[in-house]
Amino acid sequence: MxxxxxxxxFKVFYLYxxxxxxxxEFPNLPSYSRCVELLPRxxxxxxxxxxxxxxxxxxxxxxxxxxxxxxxxxxxxRHIVAQTWSDSYRLFIQxxxx
Numbered sequence: 001m002x003x004x005x006x007x008x009x010f011k012v013f014y015l016y017x018x019x020x021x022x023x024x025e026f027p028n029l030p031s032y033s034r035c036v037e038l039l040p041r042x043x044x045x046x047x048x049x050x051x052x053x054x055x056x057x058x059x060x061x062x063x064x065x066x067x068x069x070x071x072x073x074x075x076x077x078r079h080i081v082a083q084t085w086s087d088s089y090r091l092f093i094q095x096x097x098x
């Protein structure tokens with residue numbers, strides 16, 4: 001739901017959506033700071049849940065083509081994150097091509 005509603009920060013999502021609109025579904029909802037403290041404890045359980053509900057791979061995969069915004073296109077060659085992503089994407093396309 002966090003990504004579907006286009007929130008960019010978890011804190012804003014938690015404080016202004018979950019706490020306001022999902023109060024009936026979660027009556028004992030902890031504060032944001034307590035939620036952040038509890039997140040590491042739930043990582044293993046969430047991993048197990050996702051592994052158990054994921055479907056069998058059919059060979060069809062979908063990749064998100066959302067562009068990455070950079071501050072200045074003149075500096076794009078020096079942008080480490082964009083360069084790393086670009087190299088990874090190029091290798092991925094080569095892998096798919098055979």
